[in-house]
Amino acid sequence: MNSADLLVNVFMPAVLVALAWWMPSLTSPTLPFGVRSPEARADAPEVARHRGRYRWQVTASGVLLITAGVLVSSTLRFDLPGVVLLLTIAACTAAYGRARAAVLAVKRREHWYDGLRQGVVADTTLHTDPERFPWVWAVPALLVCTGTTVLGVLRYPSLPDRVPVHFAGSGSADRFADRSIGTAFFPVFTQVALTALILALTLLSFRARADLDPARPADSARRHRRFSVRTAISLLLLAAFVDLSLLAGAWAMWHTDQQASPALILLPVLAGLVVVIGIAVRTGQGGSRLPAQDGVVAERGTGTVRRDDDRYWRLLGSAYVNRADPAVLVQKRFGIGWTINLGNPRGAVLLLGLILTPALLVPLLLR
Incomplete structure (x- = not known):
């Protein structure tokens, strides 16, 4: 098993299993497996039991699949x-689906929202006095794009008439x-397109609607501000790491006498994902894992719960x-970040653009 196979069939599945295992702890306690629940039910024994079962299933399936993949690849020489x-x-998704269905069944059977006052809350200062977008963190990605462009301009005159556009797992x-x-x-056009896309989506998400807790609106607004900034920083850093991977691929493409190193190409992307995951673990979805700011008096609950x-x-x-x-982007129910409101025509247009843009650009550039 070569280094590329190890990365794809061992390291990446292991990271995925670890992330799936952590996921219930990253989301708000009032969203067990994406199911809206009152705060009083956050530590319900049924939820804890299904959370433990989910984690056991994710871990067991991940270990079995990774072990089977290594054995098949090593003994049978079958890639x-x-x-x-x-x-x-697929295994992690199935485990999540089972846990979600079980929690939904308990919620309906026990009528979790009977007799509770539901409500929504908004903080207008998030629009009148928003956090500053962390533009400085976009500089690394822009520098990598610029450096790759300069290198390409210098190498272009000496390139042969036929240039490699794909490399096998061995690097040839x-x-x-x-x-x-x-x-x-x-590679340069891809860098620019991906950097622009990540920057645009980060800017859009930075102004996305906050999912505030009507029981403690001020505290949840503070958490949302810190969550938005940290998540934006992690995405901008991810763009820089992805650009480094594309630079490694471009280097192999422009030096036809050398083989491409799959590990060198994949490692920056994996490093970027580790940064994103690390920040997500520290922050939590919507800032759910962030501690209260120093010097801030604990906010008294209003007795209102988020609407079901x-x-x-x-x-x-x-x-x-x-x-x-009217929101185009809303916070995910399970995971970190935002998702598109498909009921909003602007959201549907955004999704269509995300799908069609690469499908149209790739054939055009490779003509």
Whole structure:
């Protein structure tokens, strides 16, 4: 098993299993497996039992799949490119679906929201006095893009008539194309497009609607501000790491006498994901894991709970569809970050653009 196989079939599935194991702790205690619940039910024995079962299933399936992949690849010499990772994703998704269905059943059976006062709250200062966008953290990605562009301009005159556009797992080029601006500078165009996309989405999410707790609106607004800044920083750093991976691929592409190192290409992306995950673990979704700021008096609860809005969340709670909600981006119910409101026409247009843009640009650049 070469280094690329180890990364794809061992390291990445292991990171995925660890993240899936941690996920229930990253989201708000009032959203066990994406199910809206009152604060009084956050530590319910049923929720704790299903959380433990979910973690056991995720761990067991991950260990079995990774071990089986290593044995098959090592003893039978049969390559499984990405299969172990895909099966691990499927196993973690199935475990999450079972846990979510179980918590929903308990919620309906015990009528968790009977007799409770539901409400929503907004903090207008998030728009009138927003946090400053951390532009300085976009500099590393921009510098990597600039450096790759300069290197490409210097190398272009000496490139052969046929340049490699794909590398096998061993690092050797196995597909070539005629030299052109589109083929030779494809890594640069990809860097620019990805950096611009991540920057645009980060800017948009920075102004996304806050999911504030009506029981403690001031405290949740403070947490949201810190969450927005930290998440934006992590995404901008991820863009820089992805650009480094593309730079490594471009270097191999522009030096046809050298083999590409799969480990060198994949490691920056993995490092970026580790940074994102590390910040997410410290922060939590919506700032749920952040401590109260020093010197801030604990806020008294108002007795109001978040409204029960499970009906707007489809596909195991991963898709938000609410035509009455003007928000384009909303916080995820399970995981870190934001998702698109598919009930909003602008959200549907945004999703369509995210899908069609790469599908149209790639053939155009490689012509």
